[in-house]
Amino acid sequence: MSGKKTRVVVIALALLAIVVGCVVGSSKADTKGVSGTVNAAGSSALLPLVQSAAKSFMDENPDSVINTNGGGSGQGLQQVSDGTIDIGDSDLFAEEKLDKKSASKLVDHQVAITAIAPIVNKEAGVKSLTTQQLIDVYTGKVTNWKQVGGNDCKIVLISRPASSGTRATFEQYALNKTASRSNQSLETDDSGTLIQMIQSVEGAVGYVALSYLTGNPDVTAVAINGVKPTLANVYNGSYKVWNYEHMYTKGQPKKAAVKAFLKKMLSKEYESKVEGMGYGVASKLSDKAKKEHK
Amino acid sequence: MDKVVQKAIASDKRWRAVYIACGLLIVALTLLMGAFLLYQGSQTFIKAHHSIWEFLFTSDWAPLDKTGLFGGKVGAAVYIVGSLETCLLALVICLPFAIGSAVYMTEISPKIGEKYFRPATEIYVSIPSVVYGWFGMTKLVPLIKNIFHPAMGGYSVLAASIVLAIMIFPTITTVSADAIKSVPMSYREGAYGLGATRWQVIGKVVLPAASGGILTGVILGLARAIGEALAVAMVIGKTRSFAANLLSPTSNLTSAIAADMGNTAQGGEYNLALWTMALLLFIISIVLIVLIHKLANGKKDK
Numbered sequence: 001m002s003g004k005k006t007r008v009v010v011i012a013l014a015l016l017a018i019v020v021g022c023v024v025g026s027s028k029a030d031t032k033g034v035s036g037t038v039n040a041a042g043s044s045a046l047l048p049l050v051q052s053a054a055k056s057f058m059d060e061n062p063d064s065v066i067n068t069n070g071g072g073s074g075q076g077l078q079q080v081s082d083g084t085i086d087i088g089d090s091d092l093f094a095e096e097k098l099d100k101k102s103a104s105k106l107v108d109h110q111v112a113i114t115a116i117a118p119i120v121n122k123e124a125g126v127k128s129l130t131t132q133q134l135i136d137v138y139t140g141k142v143t144n145w146k147q148v149g150g151n152d153c154k155i156v157l158i159s160r161p162a163s164s165g166t167r168a169t170f171e172q173y174a175l176n177k178t179a180s181r182s183n184q185s186l187e188t189d190d191s192g193t194l195i196q197m198i199q200s201v202e203g204a205v206g207y208v209a210l211s212y213l214t215g216n217p218d219v220t221a222v223a224i225n226g227v228k229p230t231l232a233n234v235y236n237g238s239y240k241v242w243n244y245e246h247m248y249t250k251g252q253p254k255k256a257a258v259k260a261f262l263k264k265m266l267s268k269e270y271e272s273k274v275e276g277m278g279y280g281v282a283s284k285l286s287d288k289a290k291k292e293h294k
Numbered sequence: 295m296d297k298v299v300q301k302a303i304a305s306d307k308r309w310r311a312v313y314i315a316c317g318l319l320i321v322a323l324t325l326l327m328g329a330f331l332l333y334q335g336s337q338t339f340i341k342a343h344h345s346i347w348e349f350l351f352t353s354d355w356a357p358l359d360k361t362g363l364f365g366g367k368v369g370a371a372v373y374i375v376g377s378l379e380t381c382l383l384a385l386v387i388c389l390p391f392a393i394g395s396a397v398y399m400t401e402i403s404p405k406i407g408e409k410y411f412r413p414a415t416e417i418y419v420s421i422p423s424v425v426y427g428w429f430g431m432t433k434l435v436p437l438i439k440n441i442f443h444p445a446m447g448g449y450s451v452l453a454a455s456i457v458l459a460i461m462i463f464p465t466i467t468t469v470s471a472d473a474i475k476s477v478p479m480s481y482r483e484g485a486y487g488l489g490a491t492r493w494q495v496i497g498k499v500v501l502p503a504a505s506g507g508i509l510t511g512v513i514l515g516l517a518r519a520i521g522e523a524l525a526v527a528m529v530i531g532k533t534r535s536f537a538a539n540l541l542s543p544t545s546n547l548t549s550a551i552a553a554d555m556g557n558t559a560q561g562g563e564y565n566l567a568l569w570t571m572a573l574l575l576f577i578i579s580i581v582l583i584v585l586i587h588k589l590a591n592g593k594k595d596k
Contacts, residue, residue, distance in 0.1 A: 044556075070556070071556045072555075072556025072557035072558075073556075073557055074359075074556060074557045074558045074559045074560060074562075074565070075556050075557075075560075077559070078361075078559065078560040078561075096360070097359070097360055097361065097559040097562075098360070098361050098559060099360070099361045099362045099363075102361070154445060156445070156446055156447055161532075161553040161554045161557065162359070162554065162564075163359055163553075163554045163557035163558045163564060164557055165557065183533065183534045183535035184533065184535065185533060186446055186447075186449055186531045186532065186533055186543055187531070187532035187533060187534070187545070187553065188532065189527075189552065189553040189554075193528075196431075197449075200435075200436065200447070201439075201446075201447035201448075201449075202447065204447070
């Protein structure tokens with residue numbers, strides 16, 4: 001019996017020694033870069049960008065660990081406000097989800113912008129719609145694409161859940177704050193699935209972030225009032241349907257790793273990477289675009 | 295010698311303590327989860343002052359989505375009806391096949407049944423639900439679309455029910471087969487002795503005798519069907535209105551929870567309403583489990 005016990009103790013001690021050795025060794029071996037752990041979670045629209053930034057940040061700073069998670073904007077805001085994570089990713093301003101007191105404690109870092117494009121199934125045969133036509137389509141006033149200059153094909157609405165940031169942005173800027181008719185539309189909580197549904201259902205119409213269209217799926221992106229949904233048009237202020245992507249911290253970031261990570265995401269060098277993934281860079285927005293937003 | 299016995303007793307006691315601890319932990323976990331759900335789920339009624347009637351029987355769904363802001367509408371009838379109709383239709387589709395298969399593998403061809411049919415059926419159980427959902431979305435939905443040409447393109451109550459029927463088929467089949475097998479041989483011999491045909495023996499003697507066990511299988515299947523989220527969410531269309539017919543889309547409890555749980559503000563009315571839906575699912579499954587126990591006990595009493 002006692003023999004067994006000593007063996008267990010010895011093994012435990014050995015393991016402890018190895019762990020301690022590693023920690024001590026690594027903190028001495030590498031002095032370049034930042035060390036520490038960053039926990040970021042929230043918006044699934046922003047997640048791909050955060051993940052890719054985290055990967056390259058960890059390559060540059062081998063002593064740092066960045067944990068990235070989805071979960072949705074609501075989760076991200078709640079958790080950063082509770083202090084359980086360092087950075088809360090959100091498609092929406094904190095004031096739109098949290099009560100005033102908790103929202104006022106959060107500091108906003110606008111790391112990117114997301115443009116949202118209406119997309120239609122090829123059978124619909126429309127390339128451009130006016131704002132009024134879009135509203136008519138999404139409120140069920142018109143039910144056939146030929147009524148708005150397309151083919152003779154029934155309109156099938158596809159939307160995102162009521163709590164989705166993408167949907168909130170689309171309804172606010174593309175539909176002029178008109179609520180779309182969710183009791184007449186198919187719904188999916190995933191933009192990838194939405195694209196697949198648009199491809200397969202004749203006459204389907206939906207909306208996704210531009211970042212989902214970089215792979216050239218077989219759908220038609222629709223211009224609004226003749227303005228094509230491109231980053232250039234967002235920057236010059238002519239395309240209105242976009243939102244900021246926020247990374248919230250509770251107060252100004254104190255941890256060195258959090259500071260460095262946010263700095264990297266907002267850096268000039270990282271801009272091309274951001275645009276390559278289909279997101280926009282907030283600093284490139286013209287004054288006109290900024291002023292007319294909201 | 296004494297030492298050996300003492301050691302054995304000591305180790306006996308230790309393991310006993312370990313197992314009791316494990317058991318208690320599981321019980322405590324279940325109770326905690328139930329208590330948590332009860333607390334969270336009841337907030338819609340306590341904090342946001344909605345009536346249970348509104349939640350269960352009205353279909354105005356527009357909860358507000360901001361922490362601490364109440365005053366929207368939380369009528370969840372669309373989802374509740376959606377859950378019930380898909381499950382019941384799944385049962386209607388599945389039951390003839392399940393009982394037929396059970397009879398086949400126990401009464402008609404026990405050898406093939408035990409060797410090939412049962413293992414083949416059991417494989418269904420281990421397939422993850424996302425696979426069923428994917429299959430439903432890429433094959434079944436287009437098929438329904440091409441045959442019936444519904445307005446919303448194949449996403450429908452029918453698609454969801456068929457996917458669910460396939461998912462609960464193995465549960466009902468294997469439990470029914472066990473029940474049929476446990477019917478004493480003397481019943482059959484007696485019936486044959488009176489000149490009954492095989493069909494009469496199966497239909498009039500064996501199936502009625504096994505009905506308790508078959509019902510247990512049905513309830514187990516229902517419990518699985520009502521809790522299934524992913525596969526149903528992928529094919530039901532998630533339209534937030536009642537289904538006009540079997541070919542139109544609707545939504546159900548599980549897909550509605552899954553769609554909005556991450557994005558809603560915690561402590562907001564929307565989030566609380568979702569918790570209440572989760573509580574409702576929990577209550578439904580408890581009722582089903584109690585039913586199973588009642589059935590099992592009832593059979594013993596006979």
